[in-house]
Amino acid sequence: MNSPRLEVDLRKISHNTRTIVGRLQRRGIRVSAVTKAVCGHPAIAQAMLNGGAAGLAEARLSNVKRLRRAGITCPVTMIRTPMLSQVEEVVQLCETSYNTEVSVISALGAAALRHNKVHGIILMIEMGDMREGILPQNTRHMVRRIMDTPGVALKGIGANFACLNGIAPTDINMRTLSFLANDIECQFRLLLQTVSGGNSANLTWAFGPHATGRINDLRLGEAILLGVDPITGAHIDGTYRDAFTLVAEVIETDAKSLRPLLRCADQTIAKNLFFPVISKTTRIVLAIGEQDTDAAGLSMPANTKFVGATSDHLILEAKDVTLLTGSEIRFQLGYGALMHAMAAPDVETILRSDRSAPNAHDAHGPDKHLASV
Numbered sequence: 001m002n003s004p005r006l007e008v009d010l011r012k013i014s015h016n017t018r019t020i021v022g023r024l025q026r027r028g029i030r031v032s033a034v035t036k037a038v039c040g041h042p043a044i045a046q047a048m049l050n051g052g053a054a055g056l057a058e059a060r061l062s063n064v065k066r067l068r069r070a071g072i073t074c075p076v077t078m079i080r081t082p083m084l085s086q087v088e089e090v091v092q093l094c095e096t097s098y099n100t101e102v103s104v105i106s107a108l109g110a111a112a113l114r115h116n117k118v119h120g121i122i123l124m125i126e127m128g129d130m131r132e133g134i135l136p137q138n139t140r141h142m143v144r145r146i147m148d149t150p151g152v153a154l155k156g157i158g159a160n161f162a163c164l165n166g167i168a169p170t171d172i173n174m175r176t177l178s179f180l181a182n183d184i185e186c187q188f189r190l191l192l193q194t195v196s197g198g199n200s201a202n203l204t205w206a207f208g209p210h211a212t213g214r215i216n217d218l219r220l221g222e223a224i225l226l227g228v229d230p231i232t233g234a235h236i237d238g239t240y241r242d243a244f245t246l247v248a249e250v251i252e253t254d255a256k257s258l259r260p261l262l263r264c265a266d267q268t269i270a271k272n273l274f275f276p277v278i279s280k281t282t283r284i285v286l287a288i289g290e291q292d293t294d295a296a297g298l299s300m301p302a303n304t305k306f307v308g309a310t311s312d313h314l315i316l317e318a319k320d321v322t323l324l325t326g327s328e329i330r331f332q333l334g335y336g337a338l339m340h341a342m343a344a345p346d347v348e349t350i351l352r353s354d355r356s357a358p359n360a361h362d363a364h365g366p367d368k369h370l371a372s373v
């Protein structure tokens with residue numbers, strides 16, 4: 001099998017989704033599954049839908065196109081403010097988008113009218129992360145502008161936390177968002193379908209003791225894919241942490257137990273100065289590097305230590321001195337490492353198939369449970 005490769009267990013992703021969706025359902029919250037970390041991989045998206053996600057959310061149009069090309073027809077929400085240069089495609093591919101800019105909203109409306117559509121707008125409100133969003137005090141003004149814009153309909157409001165500054169949402173933040181939802185509805189006599197509280201960083205709040213108020217949606221990527229709470233790093237009960245495994249091949253072992261005197265300029269002398277270093281560990285070189293993943297974001301297998309990585313090499317120190325050149329080492333990944341590996345051209349994605357996933361080979365050979373895309 002090729003390496004480096006990313007092995008994806010679709011059943012674990014469906015299971016993680018089902019577990020989190022079930023717990024949030026009891027709190028009156030539905031899940032929009034975020035596929036950006038897996039570059040809109042259709043089979044992974046389908047596994048999230050099979051697990052009960054209400055819809056998909058994406059940050060990049062290229063990924064939405066990939067989902068649509070694979071035949072996924074569920075609602076896909078654009079969670080990054082659309083680029084002005086992309087409004088035409090956004091209204092064709094996405095029912096709804098998150099927005100903060102009047103000029104973009106007008107352009108979306110005009111594009112929607114050209115395609116005989118009404119495009120849904122979710123207004124993103126800034127609540128402390130200082131990434132995207134309008135200031136809460138400008139909410140009514142913005143809502144009026146949206147209502148005056150032909151071709152768009154206000155579907156809801158949302159907030160985002162912990163992306164830029166790592167600060168988790170508080171109960172006060174969530175109550176403020178609920179308050180704003182009520183205020184808009186009273187003021188403008190309309191019904192907001194969606195009040196989206198945030199991302200995986202909101203789960204501690206959502207599973208906690210506080211009332212969830214008007215919050216009825218969370219946009220979840222990391223928690224579903226990796227089974228972790230991004231703020232605390234804690235394992236989310238009942239989920240798998242190993243739905244993804246990165247596999248890389250050993251291309252060199254042992255050599256570093258002989259250490260040259262590196263500063264010696266004369267090569268003939270340098271050769272004679274090689275001397276053995278007595279050590280119980282072996283340095284191992286793997287054929288994977290920063291171009292394939294975020295090396296520091298890999299969790300090291302037992303009895304190994306991360307030494308460093310360059311663009312194409314990863315160096316480990318291993319207690320297992322029996323590891324041979326040609327053998328494979330398996331890693332679990334953090335979110336950044338996963339995102340990079342999914343986007344890397346030399347990392348093959350291997351699916352452990354879930355029968356209901358699209359594009360998964362329904363082969364009858366010995367590789368029945370493996371499908372490569």
Ligand SMILES: *Cc1c(COP(=O)(O)O)cnc(C)c1O
Nearest residue numbers: 034079160199200219220221222
């Ligand atoms: C990436 C992103 C999410 C999902 O974040 P996770 O931490 O993966 O749950 C949700 N909302 C927005 C706006 C995002 O950019």
